[in-house]
Amino acid sequence: MQRIVKRVALLALSVIVSGCSLGKSDTFIFTADLPPNFYYRASAVYVPAKGETCTVPGGKNTHVGFNRHWRKEYKPDSEIALYRTVSGCPMVISKVKLEINAVYGDDWGDIGGDNASVMIYEVLPADYKREFSVEGESGFYGQCQFLFRTSGGKRRIVKILDCKGIDAKGVLARGRPGVAYTLDQLPGKTVKLKIKLVEEEMPAIKDTWVKVPNGWKRCMGDNFEDQYAFCYGDYKRFSSFMMPDGKQCTIYPGCTE
Template structure:
């Protein structure tokens, strides 16, 4: 009888161990972004806790997702928690994110800003992202377009500026960010939600003047003046070129 109980007990342990070993080695990262936005992600790995091994040259310790986002974009990324490279057991350390969008059709008419998901063995409770009943954790941010002119044609160039927010949309300091412990993530989903600010604003102060229906570009000393600060002259303005080639006098509606 004792022998039978012992065998049953060992069988139970084996089943339990088998279940533990079947936990997913991945978590899903995804994002809700404004129209025509995309993210790039780079998962960064380091030697697992207690390991003294190294990867020669650090090669293959990063894995990229949506690196060619203008050609092919997939909002869901399945990211490994553990990997072995050159015989060295590695563990996920952080996910570097780039939030990107294009504002024109030329190859250079793109801009982006960063975000981060950090993963550690231990975190103070106040820093740990929380998961809901659907095994999903959400963190938030807002991006805003900043505009300026550049070059001899005073062509509009845009810069994307992204900040973290709380769930109510109130801006915080720094870029969108969240952090988790390693044991939180197996089989879970981390979602980044980004909103776009309702209005754009100048990238450089004292170069544009706000008028009732938009912004007018200060002339500066002359049209060739690349900096073209207003310096108190709020009467002399210049035209500029939109990314699509239109010649305009007011941003963003082009004509007054």
Template sequence: MKSLFKSPVLGCCLVLTAGCATSQPNTFTFTADLPPDFTYQAIAVYVPAKGETCTVPGGRNTAVGYNMKWRGNYQPNAEIALRRTVSGCPLVISRIELEIYGTYGKARGDFGADIASVFIREEVEDQYKSVVNEAGESTFYGECQQLFRTSGKPRILRKLLNCKTINAQGERGRGQPFAAYTPDQLPGKTVKMHIKLADEERPGWGDTWVKVPNGWKRCMGKSFEDQDAYCNGNYTEFSTFTMVDGRVCTIYPGCTE
């Protein structure tokens, strides 16, 4: 992707220097509107403020995590600091690294994941700069599609997650969901990530499932033990597969024909 930014560093108004406003809040709220059974995890990354020559030993404590225990203690709202001081070094926020999780079963590994990002830079090109409305809110959008496949000798159904940016009209882009702001846009404001789920699931990669009127059927491949099991022109021999709840099925998503 072409660089979103005109400068790699943050502006002075996030630190208390002469000529900069000091009465603005030092935090903003990040939140997410997600489909059912979806959660997110966020890591706010900080770098030395503009003009600072200090460093943090080992880079320790220069990132703050939110929803790190997303399985059992998920909170959609996170209050994120714009500036922090670590080991005597003034830091400013540079980006938020986001992991989006879509859970489809009860086992610990029954989830798919993809990424999103929020960037904060001193200058952002107009075509990439996110807008904060008069109510102090800004929303960026994404669409996640679940991609199904089979894994292991029992051919257990697993799902991957593929998330792309979309605009407010729902038009899908090529990159992951993202937003970009300048520091002065954020004090006291709310940034929301709005993720919708695609209407249809699809196979994780091509020539492994066959579309039929009421779903998808898994190609047999060379044998049931064939882990790749590409169709290779054989669209008449299919295999069973096992759902995460233990059901043995012949068609997805309905299980039985």
């Protein structure tokens, strides 16, 4: 009898520690509304639950990945657990780190990337808490833009992805897209990231391209082998360059003048 009572007590304790109760979800859904050829990769990060003094050796298995192999298999919806037990240590989610990847060519390296995050706290100031719709969904927003430059001896175009947070009205924030919730807000809910792509691309490095009526022309620099090739006021000598698909061009993005 004592053994049964002890096992019931331990079960009850594990429920309390995990923060869950019967009939209550202990997961939430993260999803993303992204432009074409954009994909996200997520890593849910866990720390010891409040009041716990246990540790996990080397932090092993305290991160859970989603869409790790997004090139082969991509799922826009990720069901993320709020609580886990790792090496006997009760843990709670603290954040979701997001990697935004944008594919712009066929080569393996033709990818631009940037970051976003979902932070999760025990308590937040009342005016900082995000609300959920009656359907149980809450969103945050970002705006991404491609920055182009040339690379290598062939002056091949490569692109960098630059993402900033924006509010629902499109006003730019200072940092990367991000949002914060309290732990008790998330069970059974959906958090959605919505990314808008700016149509116009811009040079990644100042004073290397010159704006012309129908695009951008690449400054020659000292010679074609000059990897930096700053303009330095020379707006008469320009070079050709290679597009990601191998095409030789003299103006970006239209290729030919």
